[in-house]
Amino acid sequence: MTRILRVILCSMLLLQGWAFAANPSSVPTPFTTALYETPVGNNAAQAYFLVNVLRSAEAPKADIDALRGELLHSYVAQITGAAPPPAVPVPEPKTSAWKSFLRRLPGGAKAREDDVATAIARGRQREDVMGSAFRATWQAAFNQALTPRWESGAARVPLFTLEMRDMQPIAPGIWAAPSAGGQVRLMLSMRLANTSSVPLPLYQPDIVLQGTLRFTCSWDRVRAPQSVMRANEVTLLQPGAESEPLACEAPPVAGYWRDQLVALQAANGKAGLQTVLVPHDLDSAQRLYHTELAFANASPRTASWSQRLLKARHEPYRQWSPAKNTLDPPESGSLTAAPHHGWEATVSLLATFLGATVIALGLFAGGRMARSAGVPQGAIAVVTVLAVGGMWVLATIKLGGGGTGYSHPFYVGLALWAGYVGPVVLGVVALHGLHRVLDNEEMEWWQTVATGWRHTLNVTAKTSRAEFWGFLAHCAWLWALARVCLMPLDRWIGLALLVPVVTLTARRMLSLTSQEWLEMGMILICLLLLVLA
Structure with missing residues (x-):
């Protein structure tokens, strides 16, 4: 039964992996896409803050310049009361065959909304706002x-x-x-x-x-x-x-x-x-930027747009849909799985993750061998800290030497510690603690892994402390590997690991003595008081 379950889970993972690799277009709709579909309306003065929003959303510079040009041309026409200069009609976007069929039916053709994408397409056909012709038009409008x-x-x-x-x-x-x-x-x-x-x-x-x-x-x-x-x-x-x-x-x-x-x-x-x-x-790009800031600060919608943009940055895999009302920010949707970023990126992340794992195992194995040879534990700890610190310093100098801003060695060092060196140190400490538990019960780590998978659907057997922590460390490493390198498969792998972890926890709870239950209760009470404080 356990072997059949493993085969089914592996097949599901492989099918999902091939599906995401073969269909990279299944990326959820990002915030920028909803921004491009936002209705602009016919008031260029109120819509001009979208130029600054587009820049904050890290849109292409060509799109920012095109939207600025279209809004400034419409803005001058709004000042003078004249019709804006004609532009070449924007072609309809490509849609599916079903939508094209519905559009041909009686009453199915709808007027295309004047959204940000349409304004950008028209702006690409306008004359340059920094050119002499438009500046003369701008001056005439201001004198009027x-x-x-x-x-x-x-x-x-x-x-x-x-x-x-x-x-x-x-x-x-x-x-x-x-x-x-x-x-x-x-x-x-x-x-x-x-x-x-x-x-x-x-x-x-x-x-x-x-x-x-x-x-x-x-x-x-x-x-x-x-x-x-x-x-x-x-x-x-x-x-x-x-x-x-x-x-x-x-x-x-x-x-x-x-x-x-x-x-x-x-x-x-x-x-x-x-x-x-x-x-x-319009004398310079800097002065034009300050003009955009003036419009952005005067717009009542700037604050709501900033909040939605900040949320989109913190939650990159959240779905967004364009607002129904003119110039309103996109509406938040549900969270989705992270998209597959291609096999090249996956291989690069896998090499980085496995490299950190090998370094942690090497430091642990060296310390364990030195401990077996009678070297004091304090000396082993000092040598381990010096080795990790030396690698950290050398990597910081190589990656951030001579940089400025966020490329300064200080910030590069912080990033290396948070993303690489810190997890390596945590792994070394966890390995030493885990093997101390294994040594006390005279077990090997591979035995705990084999026992955990063999008893995946068993909730009545007894489980020792070593078996519990050994298999839990194995599952934690597998899930970290999936989370870092194999998105969006991390949810499927986490689901596959959830069943044996739940049954393992149930078996461990049944194996606890009254003294161990009392100790765990005291720990939980202390943690609760610490949180409430």
């Missing part, structure tokens, strides 16, 4: 949406006058001071009002007056040392709101500009002062 509000000196004295004490107001928002050679220095003090229906990213735009005078602007703040993030911060100006004051400075110009600007400021209509804003939001 932003209106200068000149600050009067009576209402608020600009902070730049604290340093430039010779500056005098000559018109609302215009300050002047004499310069060398009959020239004049000009300063502007203003706020920018958002007259559009969407929030606008704003970063210290330059201002051109009358098509000739160019002013370099900065926020009118008390000057203090700033971090790089603070210096490049982009402000999101809400509809109907005004920006903080801007202080704009131009190089010295001819003196006649003083009287001319006053006359133009006093005039109204087309004869008045003509201002052109020159935004810097």
